[in-house]
Amino acid sequence: MRRGRPENYAGWLSAIWPALMLCVFFVIPFSIMAAISFFHRIEGGFYEPGFEFANYARFFTLFFSRILVFSLSLSALAAVVCVALAFPFTYMLTRLRRRRQVVWLVFLLSVLSLSEVIIGFSWSMLLSRTAGISNLFVALGLMDKPASWTPGFPALMMGLCYLAFPYTVLMLYPPLSRLDPQLPEAARTLGASPLRTFFTVIVPAQRGAIVATLIMVFVFTLGAYLLPQLLGRPQHWTLSVMITDQVILQSNLPFAAAMAMFLMLVSLALVGLTYKVGGEGRRP
Amino acid sequence: MAELQLQGVGKKFDAVTAVEDVDLTIPDGKLVCLLGPSGCGKTTLIRIIAGLEEPTTGRLLLDGEDITALPAHRRNFGMVFQLLALFPHLSVGENIAYGLRIRGADRTAQDRRVEELLDLVQLPGLGSRHIAQLSGGQRQRVAIARALGLEPRLFLLDEPLSALDAKLREAMQVELRLLQQRLGITTIIVTHDQREAMTMSDLVVVMGDAQVQQAGSPLEIYRNPVNTFVADFIGSSNLLPVTVTGREQVDLAGHLLATPAIGPVIADVNPATLSIRPEDVHVLPQGAGGANRIPGRVTFIRDVGASVETHSDCGGLEVISVAAPKDRPPVAVGDEVMVELPAAACVVLPQ
Numbered sequence: 001m002r003r004g005r006p007e008n009y010a011g012w013l014s015a016i017w018p019a020l021m022l023c024v025f026f027v028i029p030f031s032i033m034a035a036i037s038f039f040h041r042i043e044g045g046f047y048e049p050g051f052e053f054a055n056y057a058r059f060f061t062l063f064f065s066r067i068l069v070f071s072l073s074l075s076a077l078a079a080v081v082c083v084a085l086a087f088p089f090t091y092m093l094t095r096l097r098r099r100r101q102v103v104w105l106v107f108l109l110s111v112l113s114l115s116e117v118i119i120g121f122s123w124s125m126l127l128s129r130t131a132g133i134s135n136l137f138v139a140l141g142l143m144d145k146p147a148s149w150t151p152g153f154p155a156l157m158m159g160l161c162y163l164a165f166p167y168t169v170l171m172l173y174p175p176l177s178r179l180d181p182q183l184p185e186a187a188r189t190l191g192a193s194p195l196r197t198f199f200t201v202i203v204p205a206q207r208g209a210i211v212a213t214l215i216m217v218f219v220f221t222l223g224a225y226l227l228p229q230l231l232g233r234p235q236h237w238t239l240s241v242m243i244t245d246q247v248i249l250q251s252n253l254p255f256a257a258a259m260a261m262f263l264m265l266v267s268l269a270l271v272g273l274t275y276k277v278g279g280e281g282r283r284p
Numbered sequence: 285m286a287e288l289q290l291q292g293v294g295k296k297f298d299a300v301t302a303v304e305d306v307d308l309t310i311p312d313g314k315l316v317c318l319l320g321p322s323g324c325g326k327t328t329l330i331r332i333i334a335g336l337e338e339p340t341t342g343r344l345l346l347d348g349e350d351i352t353a354l355p356a357h358r359r360n361f362g363m364v365f366q367l368l369a370l371f372p373h374l375s376v377g378e379n380i381a382y383g384l385r386i387r388g389a390d391r392t393a394q395d396r397r398v399e400e401l402l403d404l405v406q407l408p409g410l411g412s413r414h415i416a417q418l419s420g421g422q423r424q425r426v427a428i429a430r431a432l433g434l435e436p437r438l439f440l441l442d443e444p445l446s447a448l449d450a451k452l453r454e455a456m457q458v459e460l461r462l463l464q465q466r467l468g469i470t471t472i473i474v475t476h477d478q479r480e481a482m483t484m485s486d487l488v489v490v491m492g493d494a495q496v497q498q499a500g501s502p503l504e505i506y507r508n509p510v511n512t513f514v515a516d517f518i519g520s521s522n523l524l525p526v527t528v529t530g531r532e533q534v535d536l537a538g539h540l541l542a543t544p545a546i547g548p549v550i551a552d553v554n555p556a557t558l559s560i561r562p563e564d565v566h567v568l569p570q571g572a573g574g575a576n577r578i579p580g581r582v583t584f585i586r587d588v589g590a591s592v593e594t595h596s597d598c599g600g601l602e603v604i605s606v607a608a609p610k611d612r613p614p615v616a617v618g619d620e621v622m623v624e625l626p627a628a629a630c631v632v633l634p635q
Contacts, residue, residue, distance in 0.1 A: 182369035185336050188356040189363040190383035191434065197357075201384070202371040 037257035055258035064242075070220065071238035072270065075273070077218035078160040081220070083210060085161070086168035086278040087176075091202060093175040105173070116163060120230035123159045124150050127231075156232040156240050160224060164217045171216055175209035209277030215271050222267055222282050285345060286437045286470045287312045289331065293342035295328050299441075302328040304494040306342070309440075310487075315464050315471045317481035320491035321517065326474045327366075327442055329491070333472060334440050335359050346437065350425050361438040362431030366446060369422055370415045376402075376426050377411030383434040402430040404463070421452050427547040428460070433466070439471040441463070442593050445480065457483045478518050482506070490514050511631050515559040522565065526558045526632065534558060534632060539578045542627040557633045564629035565605035566596045567613040570620045576630075577622045596623050 040050035058064075093104055114122075116186035126132050129148035137143040149155055183205060187197040203210070212246035239259060288310040295303040303325040310316050318326040331337040335346065335356030343352040351359060356358065368457050371379050378385075380401050381394040389397075402408050405425035412419075415473045418426065424444065444460075457491065461484040464471045475481055481488050482502045489499045490513075498510045509515035512523055526534040526541075534541050536558060543558070569575070580598035589627075592612045594605045615621050 070478065105595050180367060180369060182365040182367055185356070185372065186365055186369035186371075186430075187361070187382070187386075188336065189334055189359075189361060189440075190386060191354075191360065192382075192386045192428070193357050196386060200382075201371055207373065 015023050025155075028138070033257045034085060035262050036254055039254045039257075041252055041254045046251065055255045056262070058255060059258060059262055060160075064239075064259075066226065067237070067239050067242060067264065070236070071240065071263070072266065074160070074236075074238060075218045075221040076270075077265075078164060078221040079155060079214045081157065082161050082164045082168045082217045083172075083213050086165055086172055087203070087206075087210065088177050088198070090169050090172040091198070094173065094179070095181075105170075108169055111166045114223060116226045119163055119226050120159060123155065127155050127158075150231055151233045151236070153232065153236060156228055156236050159227045159231045160221045163224065163227065164220055167220060168213055168217055169233065171213045172206075172209060175206055211274060214278070215274055218274075219267060219271065221271065222263070288438060288470065289345040289348075290329075290333075291343050291345065293329070293332060293339045293602065294312045295332060295337060295342065296324075296340045301338075301494050303332065306496050306501065308489060308496060310470060310472060312436035312470055313468045315461065315473065315484055316487045316489060317430065317485040318472065318474045318489050319478060319481040319517075320489055320497075321478055322375055324426075324491040324493040326491045327338065330440055330442050330472060330474045333438070334361055334363050351477075352492040359438075360436050361436065361440055363439075364427045364431045364441040368427040369429070370423060370430070372415055374415070375411065376407070376413045376415065376418070379426060380430045380433055382430065385449065387434070388590075397433060401433060404432070405429045413630055418430040419507075420448055421456070424448060424456060428463075432469075436469070439469045441471070441473045443474055443476070445475075446477075453480070454483075460484060471612045481635055482491065482518075482523045488518075490517060506618060508631060509559060509633065512557050512635065515557075515631065515633060519561045520562060520604070522562060524558045524560075524601055524603070525555050525635070527554050528556050528632065532627075534630075535626075536578065537601060539628065540627060541576050541578075543632050544628065546632045555635055557635045558625075559631045560625050560629050562604045562606040563591070564626060565603060566607075566624040566626070567596060568622045568624060570622060573620050574596060574622075576627050577624045580621055580623045582617050582619045582621055585615075585617055596621060598623055 015140070026244045036047065037055055038051050038053070039047045040052055040054070043046045095099055096104070127134075127150035129146045132146065132149065134143060134146040134149065138146055179202065183201055184194075184197045192200060193210070220236075223240055225238070225244045228236050228238045228241050240263075243256045243263070245261050246259065247250045290310075292307040293306045293308075294301070295305060318329060320326045328337060332339045335351075335354060343350055345351070355487060368469055371382065374382065377395075377398045381389075381396045382399060384394045398411050399408075403412060403537070405428055407422060407425050408428070410422070415426070417421065422547055424447075427444070428441075431441075436626060441460075443515065452609050457480055460473075464484075473481075473484065485502055487499060488502050488505050490497045492513045498505055498514045500508075504617050505514060509518060509521075515521040516523060524536055526536045528541065528546060529535045532543055532545055534546075534556065534602060541558070546614070567582070568574075570579075578598050580596035580603060582594060583597050583602075584595040585592065586595075587609075589609070592607050592609060594613060594615065596603050596605070603625075605613070613621070
């Protein structure tokens, strides 16, 4: 960092405020959760203070390992799909005229106002057999009879991508709009077609932004706990769903806390790995 | 052999006309400068030539072949951009080899060509460096090497030296000119710096108001500007209001001056403008009689060492004279003097 230690009273004061906020809203709740994850659960009751690894031990079963692997793969796939869709979209968006860009951005921001619940129910309705878009396709003569597309893995993936897409675009927008428009032009004069220019210049030049966005979408979708229940089958339920289930229905707070801790550590490790591998090339 | 012809080329952005009806021939193997103030359309014109902008009207012929609709990536014109546009994710060598890589040249051929080009721009052995590790002048050379990588039919440079400091810019102008002459490649350079244009070009194309104002050799443009815009833009000029009174005579504030033959077109448009370069104007002590001399009074003397500039007030008109230190006129501020405007140096232009 460029800045060293604050040199005066005002400098210290301005450093104290974020530190205080971080402490109150992150460190304290996180410490409570970490502590609870080691507490002892009373069957049929709540929990009592203690220090045991039983909650973590329970975790290392095939059942939970499979859920963990599925959750991580689902989020990773959603991140890849989102970035693959949003990157070309955002690139084209930044090449539009300013006024049209604003219209698109306002539209995307308005999509953000929809909650996970609304998105989940809307898609489950749109993909259903009785009232869904397949009826429209039947009316247009594209299909013979209406089909049910939910619940299922494609429906879940679609819902997750729909949820994360605006964030992905908004995250890619600043670096892409800063991209020197002469870079693709230089590639053109050197004989690269527009498509090759996209893959040999624009994508590699934005490598850092792409990795950062992948990580963001991955972490973001990892926290989704309603969509898997609304659009997926029970085998598509993620660890976040299990955590919610343990907290709300089973009142097993210690086990839920242990799962949350574990999920966090694993995703943190993955994020670190992605950053190290993806960020190795020099970024501008 | 690569001769480029522009026929009636024009470009409109919505209601704004950026380039209007340009007819121009860029001769084979020559270096041509598109010179003009900012916003005159010169950058748009070179972008049209490169294929990055589609002309609204007119067509482009390369050796007689119509290339108006040919996309930029099939033209094989090397281009150096104003901000250089070096690929930040590639090393120096990879930047230079980019065009060859796109063409599918094999690795050894790429490496050999990169070495050749690095030698050409005097950066041997820097192939593995990163762009961020280079100085401004080195980046400039890499951009030039990259543009020349595919042995382009036409070499285009859009204000290539504007990012460099004055001293380096002067040195690069000479170097670029020598490089162009060695390769014999047809080259077009956009610049707003008339000194740069004079240094490098075989042909200067002065642009203003979206149009070509004059095209000619640097000296021709300097000596015989066709209008006041060119006279004013190229170097500095004394532009004085006159009335044409004869085939080879004008009236400047009541004094008759001899001039070279005035064309019939200009002779009809009165009042006209007399253009004369400051270095052609001589300031003489009062009483020195002779042809083409008008009385005046010295108002200011600027002595910058390498030259002496004398400002004289001749009946309300300011005439500036520049002389070498050894020819310094023996006058001081406030002196009544005679200002000589030699007939051969006078150019009469429509106002």
